[in-house]
Amino acid sequence: MRPPPLSTTVGSLFARPRRAATRANQPSGRSPCPARPPSDCQASSPGWRRSGGRFDIERKRDRTAEIARLAEDPGFWGDNQRAQGLLKEKAQLEAAVAAFDATFRGLEDAKALDELAEEARDEGARQEAAGHAADVERRVGALEFQRMLSGPHDRANAIVEVKSGAGGTEAMDWAAMLYRMLVRYCERKGWEVEPADLVAGEEAGISSASFIARGEYAFGFLKAEKGVHRLVRISPFDSAARRQTSFAAVDVTPEVDDDIVVDIKESEVRIDTYRSSGAGGQKVNKTDSAVRITHLPTGIVVAVQNERSQQKNRSVAWKILRSRLYDLEEKKRQAVREAEEAQKKDIDFGSQIRSYVIHPYRMVKDLRTGVETGKVDDVLDGELDQFIEPYLLGVRRTDRPVDD
Numbered sequence: 001m002r003p004p005p006l007s008t009t010v011g012s013l014f015a016r017p018r019r020a021a022t023r024a025n026q027p028s029g030r031s032p033c034p035a036r037p038p039s040d041c042q043a044s045s046p047g048w049r050r051s052g053g054r055f056d057i058e059r060k061r062d063r064t065a066e067i068a069r070l071a072e073d074p075g076f077w078g079d080n081q082r083a084q085g086l087l088k089e090k091a092q093l094e095a096a097v098a099a100f101d102a103t104f105r106g107l108e109d110a111k112a113l114d115e116l117a118e119e120a121r122d123e124g125a126r127q128e129a130a131g132h133a134a135d136v137e138r139r140v141g142a143l144e145f146q147r148m149l150s151g152p153h154d155r156a157n158a159i160v161e162v163k164s165g166a167g168g169t170e171a172m173d174w175a176a177m178l179y180r181m182l183v184r185y186c187e188r189k190g191w192e193v194e195p196a197d198l199v200a201g202e203e204a205g206i207s208s209a210s211f212i213a214r215g216e217y218a219f220g221f222l223k224a225e226k227g228v229h230r231l232v233r234i235s236p237f238d239s240a241a242r243r244q245t246s247f248a249a250v251d252v253t254p255e256v257d258d259d260i261v262v263d264i265k266e267s268e269v270r271i272d273t274y275r276s277s278g279a280g281g282q283k284v285n286k287t288d289s290a291v292r293i294t295h296l297p298t299g300i301v302v303a304v305q306n307e308r309s310q311q312k313n314r315s316v317a318w319k320i321l322r323s324r325l326y327d328l329e330e331k332k333r334q335a336v337r338e339a340e341e342a343q344k345k346d347i348d349f350g351s352q353i354r355s356y357v358i359h360p361y362r363m364v365k366d367l368r369t370g371v372e373t374g375k376v377d378d379v380l381d382g383e384l385d386q387f388i389e390p391y392l393l394g395v396r397r398t399d400r401p402v403d404d
Contacts, residue, residue, distance in 0.1 A: 041375045056147075059098050096146060103139040103224050104298045110136055153254035154220030160252050161210040164201065165228065167246035172201030174231045175248040177380060182225065182250065184382030191215025200263040204237070212255060214325075218241065219254040224388040227353035234359045243359055264321070266312065270294040273310060293317045300324050356380070369395040 011285050046377070067090040070076060110132035116124035149155075160182055164175035186193050191213045198209040219293040228249050235244035239304060290305035291313040303319040356376060357363045364379045365372035367392045373379065379387075 016368040025386070034063060035207075057097060058095050060093045062096065064090055067093075068390045099139070103136060103143060106132065106136045107140060116329070129132070144393055145389075148394070149217050149220040151220065154217055156219045157212060157255035157346030158219040158222040158252050159210065159212050160198070160222060160225075160250065161208065161253050163208045163249045163251070165247035165249055166204065167244065169201065169203045169205070169311060170244045172203070172236050172246060173237070174205070174229075174246040175207070175209070176205035177231075178229055178248045178250065179206060179211075181297055181380050181382055181384070182222070183211065185384045186213045186215070186218070186222075186382075186383050189215060189218075189221070191218050214255075219252065222252045223249050223389055224391045225384070228351045230322070230352040230355045232355065232357045232359065241400040264325070268296050269321075271314075289313060293321050295321060295325065298325070298328060300328070345369070366391070368397065371395070379402040 007165045067086050070086060071083075071090075097102050110129055113125065114129035115130055116122075145246055146154070162179045162182070164171040167174065185195050192215060194212045194214065195277040196212055199207040201207050231246045231248075233246075234241050235246065238244065240248055272292040273295075274290045274292070275288055289308055289310040290303065291310060292301065292303040294301045300321065302317045302320045302346050304313040304320070347400075353368055354364065354366045355381070357365075358376060362374050363372055363378055364374075364387075364388045369387070373386060373389050375383070
């Protein structure tokens with residue numbers, strides 16, 4: 001018998017009326033923190049929601065069985081690259097299913113131990129059951145992160161770019177601080193950081209700068225930092241020591257192989273041969289050496305008749321067709337990039353994802369999740385998991401939605 005979906009939290013499975021009453025008596029001014037962030041972080045009072053999601057284990061089981069059946073086919077290794085990809089996928093699916101099953105068994109054991117402890121009224125057994133429950137909670141958190149970091153590029157390296165926004169010299173200095181914060185975060189993760197480009201500010205800081213973070217799940221984690229970041233502080237560049245608000249934007253893209261493999265199916269082309277035109281006389285070509293290739297999906301037509309050999313003309317025509325299809329693909333990618341740029345918000349008021357306040361009080365608050373902390377210096381030194389992890393786990397504020 002297969003275990004049912006693990007769709008509820010471990011805490012709710014162990015909840016009893018006396019414990020629920022204890023929670024009900026707690027002040028309602030602030031919502032509890034997500035399970036993963038450090039204990040010092042808080043969720044703002046308007047509330048947040050966590051999109052629990054399911055682990056889709058049954059689909060993973062079915063897909064594993066399907067690949068196993070495909071591997072039994074005698075022609076499975078006819079396409080070695082495809083076969084290797086399928087076997088890699090199968091191994092990843094099996095690992096995910098095994099982790100889920102182990103977590104479910106641990107949950108069943110913890111529940112049984114908890115029930116026995118309640119029946120025997122054994123405090124030692126209760127503490128042991130609580131320890132098992134905490135272990136299951138950690139396993140569930142790990143499963144959730146595997147699910148949240150399962151995007152097509154999440155394992156890829158990340159290209160990070162920081163740009164100064166509204167605020168002049170103050171904003172350029174803030175962009176440099178933000179750049180350092182992200183580099184420190186990568187260093188804490190043990191990732192390699194390779195500077196790519198830097199445009200210095202007119203008086204201080206940077207106008208823009210970028211680096212490549214190379215490490216496991218670099219893009220998966222850093223994508224949570226994409227957006228506008230706001231700083232409020234007493235400006236060190238203002239002789240009147242007035243409070244200033246500055247903005248800087250972070251853009252994160254995956255580092256992917258830029259080589260485009262042009263896969264042209266025979267069913268998508270029509271090849272015509274005909275006699276090439278010439279000057280006449282002895283130069284008349286008496287064979288059908290000219291080649292015309294029509295790519296049916298795009299309507300691209302390539303005709304070559306320069307060579308007397310049909311084989312040579314055919315080879316040249318294929319090269320030209322591949323080049324034109326490559327160019328078409330590049331234009332499509334450029335159009336997608338331009339559409340994404342057009343959707344980006346201005347680096348200004350009302351568009352930030354996170355606020356860093358150094359004066360008149362000290363607070364960093366993520367406006368998407370509601371998570372906040374007073375340890376500003378630690379955050380600026382790269383301690384960002386307390387914000388990144390809740391965001392990846394689906395924690396969202398309900399009172400003030402922020403575009404992702």
